Amino acid sequence: MNVQGLSEREIFSYLENAKSEDTDYYRVLSSMCTHPHKIAAEAHRLFIEANLGDLGLFAGACKLEQEVVRMLGELLHAPLIDVPSADSYEYSVCGYLTTGGTESNIQAVRGMKNLITTGKKGLKGTPNIVIPESAHFSFDKVADMMGIQVRRASLDSEFKVDLASVESHIDANTIGLVGIAGNTEFGQVDPIDKLSEIALENELFLHVDAAFGGFVIPFLEKPQPFDFKVPGVTSIAIDPHKMGLSTIPSGVLLFRSPSVLESLKVSTPYLTTKSQFTLTGTRTGASAAATCAVMKYLGHEGYRKNVQYCMQLTTKLVAEARKVGFEPLLEPVMNVVALKVPNPDLVREQLLERFGWHVSITRTPRALRLVLMPHNTPEEIIIFLQDLKKVTAAF
Amino acid sequence: MNVQGLSEREIFSYLENAKSEDTDYYRVLSSMCTHPHKIAAEAHRLFIEANLGDLGLFAGACKLEQEVVRMLGELLHAPLIDVPSADSYEYSVCGYLTTGGTESNIQAVRGMKNLITTGKKGLKGTPNIVIPESAHFSFDKVADMMGIQVRRASLDSEFKVDLASVESHIDANTIGLVGIAGNTEFGQVDPIDKLSEIALENELFLHVDAAFGGFVIPFLEKPQPFDFKVPGVTSIAIDPHKMGLSTIPSGVLLFRSPSVLESLKVSTPYLTTKSQFTLTGTRTGASAAATCAVMKYLGHEGYRKNVQYCMQLTTKLVAEARKVGFEPLLEPVMNVVALKVPNPDLVREQLLERFGWHVSITRTPRALRLVLMPHNTPEEIIIFLQDLKKVTAAF
CATH class of the missing domain: 3.90.1150.10 (Aspartate Aminotransferase, domain 1)
Structure with a gap:
């Protein structure tokens, strides 16, 4: 300098x-x-100052973030819940804008770990998750960071995760499964409905990495089941900065249940809000505006x-x-x-x-x-x- | 939608x-x-598409990132090394643009853990780090995620970390210390030179969280020692999106030695580069441009x-x-x-x-x-x- x-x-x-x-x-x-998309770039510019890490100061950007979560809840078939007082309905979904698929995957697994280890189900030994061999390398970061074991199930001849292999990896210390809806290498979609059956049967979380596929599969002629319509799916990663045509960094992590999001909270003593469930602290509201704008425009x-x-x-x-x-x-x-x-x-x-x-x-x-x-x-x-x-x- | x-x-x-x-x-x-700064916002706009997660495609943005690392290495007194072939010199520093202080702190601790557990120093039991009571809540996320123990040393009457308390928390499983240069609550600077002595004596890493203070202390009339001039400091977190007047998200993590950065690498099979040491995958080059521009302008x-x-x-x-x-x-x-x-x-x-x-x-x-x-x-x-x-x- x-x-x-x-x-x-x-x-x-x-x-x-x-x-x-x-x-x-x-x-x-x-x-x-x-x-x-140019609308996304323009909206990003408009909110270049916004800091979603300090929601009390940026209530407007925060609403845009929640609108993105709501729209994606709708797109990904989150269940409807009645709101009798408001004479309307809401989607039973919660989540936030991440920096992308890696943060979403890390946080989904962190949520599993936190809820299980503080929850009633006792573990003997290191917790593990079972992911497909085709999972993105962000799960190598999960394995490196999180103090949990990451087990890789093999693929079948169509490059989908092999269900027998998944089942063979599950034991008493397994806390969750991961399925990929549009894997990075082949664009293949794992049999999420079948993984859901295994997850429900074994009382496991099921995270779906739809970072790429989330903005593709719903718009295909014959979409395969991969989202909250599948009952066992507990969280979904979807990246607006890929096929969502938003700006970088724009990922979204959605949870079916607020309890998982709650488990990620740490106290934030010097902010306008009392706690924070995100991985990063200061984070851009420009991405929320960009994603909200392009979704509404398209x-x-x-x-x-x-x-x-x-x-x-x-x-x-x-x-x-x-x-x-x-x-x-x-x-x-x-x-x-x-x-x-x-x-x-x-x-x-x-x-x-x-x-x-x-x-x-x-x-x-x-x-x-x-x-x-x-x-x-x-x-x-x-x-x-x-x-x-x-x-x-x-x- | x-x-x-x-x-x-x-x-x-x-x-x-x-x-x-x-x-x-x-x-x-x-x-x-x-x-x-308006220069930062304008540079951000110019590089809105750039993805530092795919360096082979964005060689220009990558150079801007490396220029930021170089300029910060200079500002923070990284040692000079001769480059005889080029008849010039470089700073012995490496690092990258993070999403902010939280990612920087997480990655610094992850580096300590990876290098120690794969290194020669054998640990018996859970590794731990000693941080000041005044450390930012991002260390609660470190504690929650990383499978290491985070020990909090008390503060003295001036709200600096108490050195006797730090020493009392060190044991055979301690891998590193953290000092804060400009803590979030009081703006106080821990005695980094004294922490350095303790770190060197005990062969520990010393990470300095200068997320806020990094763009303040060097410009004060009487700057306190806090950076790579202090021999035991092994990594520094500094946030251009705070007093650096850059756009969000702009954090920087600097390491004295490339070996720590190396320890963070995972393979990236489908990118233009072979491995990745960052926490996130896709990441914005716009922040690199914004930070580089405002640093050069001011x-x-x-x-x-x-x-x-x-x-x-x-x-x-x-x-x-x-x-x-x-x-x-x-x-x-x-x-x-x-x-x-x-x-x-x-x-x-x-x-x-x-x-x-x-x-x-x-x-x-x-x-x-x-x-x-x-x-x-x-x-x-x-x-x-x-x-x-x-x-x-x-x-």
């Missing part, structure tokens, strides 16, 4: 220079994020069109890939394609070096992983497959 | 309505946040003026308060005043209800807690004390 500051002009020249090195999502097929129909567009790209990609001899590992469930190609790591490298395509790789088996997002176009798909053919022709 | 979306006009009318309920920091004496002199202004308000408040018979609990070290008043909880309530003043309360002893920020004015101070007198006259 200089002793004297730089001028505004020097600084923005410096920033623009840095920005030129950032992607504008051209030829990006590896990201689950995309351009935020409505169900806007999101349905967004998902339809991405699914059309997906269908096109798979069809064109087949024409040149590449098969997907599974029929895409959402806008994620895992494509079988020879030597995927080398293909990835060359696609980037020779043609500027950003793609990624699934772990097991190794295949090209392609996420079809609103920033992609049908014309790009054709060019991508031509480039893929060129790259693989050499092998 | 409606089936059809609302119009842009309807949405911004709705947002403006919510915004009217948010504070504009008028008569706010309770917050450690303030208006972000420079040392800009921050010095900002601190001088806040300290003048502080001195004025204490002098005027004394004139009407209210004494501070301690001579303010930075821009935080703890004022002895009769029945502080009631005073707080009435200051808000009758005059719209937001103040807060220290825990032990209970006193009025006032934070003098750049949004406050000397004229306000006079009116505040008149109002305080009116409120207390009734008792």
